[in-house]
Amino acid sequence: xxxxxxxxxxxxxDKLFQHHLGGIKVDYGKFAQHVTQGCDLLRTYYYHCLPYQxxxxxxxxxxRFSSSEKxxxxxxxxxxxxxxxxxLEFRGKRQDGSPIFAQKRVDILLGVxxxxxxxxxxxxxxxxxxxxxxxLPAIEVVKRHGVLTVLWHGTRGGHGRxxxxxxxxxxxxxxxxxxxxxxxxxxxR
Numbered sequence: 001x002x003x004x005x006x007x008x009x010x011x012x013x014d015k016l017f018q019h020h021l022g023g024i025k026v027d028y029g030k031f032a033q034h035v036t037q038g039c040d041l042l043r044t045y046y047y048h049c050l051p052y053q054x055x056x057x058x059x060x061x062x063x064r065f066s067s068s069e070k071x072x073x074x075x076x077x078x079x080x081x082x083x084x085x086x087x088l089e090f091r092g093k094r095q096d097g098s099p100i101f102a103q104k105r106v107d108i109l110l111g112v113x114x115x116x117x118x119x120x121x122x123x124x125x126x127x128x129x130x131x132x133x134x135x136l137p138a139i140e141v142v143k144r145h146g147v148l149t150v151l152w153h154g155t156r157g158g159h160g161r162x163x164x165x166x167x168x169x170x171x172x173x174x175x176x177x178x179x180x181x182x183x184x185x186x187x188x189r
Contacts, residue, residue, distance in 0.1 A: 004039040004125035004150075005117050006032050007110050010048030011103060012130050016154040016164055021181060027189035029078050034187050035127050035152050035177075042123055043080045045113055047106045048072070049088040052099075084109045111138030118145040125150060128173065133166040139173065150175040 008028070017024050032044040050072070051064040076083045086106035093099055110130075115138050117123045126142050128135060129152045139149050151173035154164030170176055177183075 002039050002124050003042055003122070004036055004127055005042045005114075005123045006035055006044040006127045006129065007114055008044065008046045009106070009110065009128075009130040009132065010046050011106070012132065012154075012164075014048075016131075016179060017184060020154055020164060021179070021184040024184045024188045026184075026187055028075055028081065030189075031187040032078075032081070034183070035129065035150075039125055039127075041080055042117070043082055044078075045082050045084055045110070046075055047084050047086065047110045049086045049103050049106060052088045052090055052101055054090070084113070107132065107134040111135060114138050115141045115145075118142040118147040121145075123147060127152065129153075129179075131165040131169065133168045136168060136172055139169075143174070148175070149173045150177065152177050152179055154179055 008031075013026060017026055028044070028046065032041065050068050051061065053061045053065050057065070072083045072085065075081055084106075086109060087104045088101050089104050091100040091102050111134075114126050114128070114135075118126065118141065124146075125148045126139075127150045128139070131153050142149055149172070151165075151170065153170065153176065155178065
């Protein structure tokens with residue numbers, strides 16, 4: 001029996017849909033059903049960070065943080081859905097004064113979960129929604145455990161298009177599906 005898990009890099013999907021697919025809001029319940037393509041779904045794992053809050057937080061920071069907490073709580077109530085949160089760290093300011101933030105722990109959480117499910121034979125297919133080459137070591141291990149890897153990704157470079165998926169990640173996965181406007185319309189809310 002083919003059993004899969006979906007691993008979603010939330011920040012990647014946010015950026016992809018906001019900047020490359022017209023700002024469409026994703027219905028993650030529909031999205032998980034669409035990307036599994038009839039495979040028996042163990043669970044969808046969604047990885048992201050709560051917004052940064054300074055000490056003491058500003059009113060705007062508190063409001064964004066509260067809104068994100070509510071959103072992540074709503075996602076976690078979806079059937080077979082688990083939200084896994086890293087931490088957003090402040091890394092200084094750019095020359096123009098805009099803040100620099102870095103997600104911490106998100107990629108490693110995703111990689112560990114993917115490897116654990118493969119190594120314990122809970123899945124036969126890992127569906128990754130991401131574009132980052134940091135996942136390559138985890139994908140190598142998952143494949144050694146006999147798990148098929150399917151990458152759902154944004155546009156690839158070439159013909160005047162900006163790439164949203166690292167070439168090494170694209171090459172490493174067994175199967176690849178581009179998230180384009182037709183997919184976005186099917187999974188919008």
